[in-house]
Amino acid sequence: MGPIFGVIQLELRVKILDRENLKTDLHCLPGEDLRLQVRLSVASAEVKWFKDGEKIVDSGHTHLEEQGSLRALLLLGAESGDSGEYLCVTSDESCGFYVTVEEPPVTIVDKEDVQNTSAVLEGEEVTLTVRVSEPTAPVRWLRNGQQLSLGARFQVSSEGPARALTIRQAEITDSGNYTCRTTGDELHFSVQLPWSLFHSQPLVSAPRCVEFLSELHNVTVLEGECATFKCVLSPEDALISWQLNGSALTPDAKYIMSRNGLCHSLSIQQCRIGDGATVTASAEGAVTKARLRVQEAQVLFVKKLQNVIAEELEDVILEVEVSVEGAEVQWLKQGVVIQPSNKYTLETSGRRHVLRIHNITFSDRGNYRCESLHDKTQARLCVDARKVMLRTPLTDMETYEKETVTFQLELSHPGVEGVWTKDGIRVKPNNKFRVSANSCLHSLTLSAVTLEDSGSIVFTADNIRSCARLTVREPPVTIIKKSQDVGVPETVGARFECELSRAAAEVKWYKDGKEMKPGPHCRIYSTGRRRIVQLSHCRLEDAGTYTCDAGDCTASATLQVYEREVKILKELEAINIQEGDNAVFMCEVSPQDVRGDWFKNGENLKSTNRIKIRQEGSKHFLLICDIQMEDAGEIVFRAKKAMSRAPLTVAELPVRIVKQIRDKTARLKNRVLLECSVSKPHAQVRWFRGHTQLCPSEKYEMYSEGTCQRLIISNVCPEDEALYSCHTLHDESSARLMVEDL
Structure with missing residues (x-):
């Protein structure tokens, strides 16, 4: 029993390449097209796209694309x-x-069409109007930089793109600067209320009382938190200003000012240690102050270290995330502080801290710890011997002589040394063979290959072995000299000839897409690099594409x-002939080798026992034997477009009675048969009783056979006794019928 081998099929790991350069935070405006794209390590791999957990399919709004190793969602x-x-x-x-x-x-x-300044009298009504670019967009109305409180006297309205603010029963205190603000624009108005024209002397108003009903209070927050100062100011229309260490504040992303009736507030976002200061609120002489204190926040690890198992010579990333952005941490291995070097790279991005260990070896195994002033986290790094695997194997290659061919494979690890062999012999780099390795890719290039270079190519490294087959073929055949179009008269020969780049090449000839075979009319042969088809005695049906x-x-x-x-x-x-005779038609044409067809009354005639067709040189003959009446008509001879016509007239033979009628005696009420024979079958005859012609009826029945x-x-009676006769056009026969009583 022979050796048994086990075959393990390894699936390539599908990775998303160049992740660090991917733009994952994308912005666009409504109506624009947006493309999300990744590149895979395996060109044939499949991907799935999801939005908020739901699978995306091709539709009129979303389109999935695949191009090589690229996968995109549009x-x-x-x-x-x-x-x-x-x-x-x-x-x-x-x-x-x-x-x-x-x-x-x-x-x-x-x-430019808006009136920005309005002068009104006390008690009158004034309307400020603007038009915005988006009919459904909201707007904000402000007076002297503060949000305007709406009520019975201040009313806003909108109609399509128009936005309006109406001030009813205007008062002296309504004077000021009004602003209409959108998300991307604003427009300022000035409203002025002069003294009433009806007053004979200027009015003197008593100073009003502005006071803080509830003053600011000191606030202490941790670093990174938000600090909010609140106060209550009377009256409601009093204008308030905020200061930080004596410097006036303006609203922005860090300093947010708000108002709700008598209540005013200042929020300071993302407080830092250096933000500690005195906050002041003032309004028409009334002042209140408070102190902001920012305490340093504890630096805690919100994402701790995880144990890592990696293969030697890989890069390892240890990552943590702290609670405070910009906080300092310290990395240690086995209790020894780690300093940046070729071996270690320390990175910080916001609250994320990373330790990269390059080209790890077994000596890098151990415990790694990250510490802040208030917290610490620890993980263990285990290093395994690397397992080199074959990601992309060698593939069979087929090429032509004098071409260059490259075999390439991809391993799972860079820097692996391998050996190339051809037909079992180790390949040494020279002018013909070039060996190269780039990271995980290994390649063997053969230049100016010959037919003898066909064989097996093998790459071996550690426990990896990959084989492929190289097949070198002769260069493809080309047609150096093509056949030319040909035009010839009928019966003349034609020749098509092509010259190939190689003498040993086989060709096939086709006419109008159908393969041609040699025959009496067609000769197919080759001479050296020439391929020839020879047609003899061309016919019209030989025309076409060869x-x-x-x-x-x-x-x-x-x-x-x-x-x-x-x-x-x-x-x-023209021929006029008697029935039963033979008729011969002859037509002479030029040239003499042309074929022709015979027709009678439009029907094509073919050779039969009675019809004979022959050609003698330029003469064409038609012989019709034993002419019948139905042979009469127009005879036509046609050759190509030439045509000749002549009538054939057939004279009918006289119908004779060859067997006479015999006298008959019949009994009453019986049937009696009178018969005779004529010279032609189915001839037309007439029967008479005396001089009266008989017609078919219940009494008389006439037929021919x-x-x-x-x-x-039928039903013979005494009155039927008479002389009966049968008449043709040329003859007649008579007999007497006698009737006997029963």
């Missing part, structure tokens, strides 16, 4: 609902994309056969 005409998390999943890995479909900025249109097929290439040419002109030298002559003509008289 969002056509993005909508706001397309925002979310997208996931590309292979059999081994996945990659996430975050898509945001941003609303387009809303602008204020026709600003193709020489050499397998790798073809050449075609057309044959035109010109029809010869046929002339009638002697026309057909061949040459026999019969008359049957």
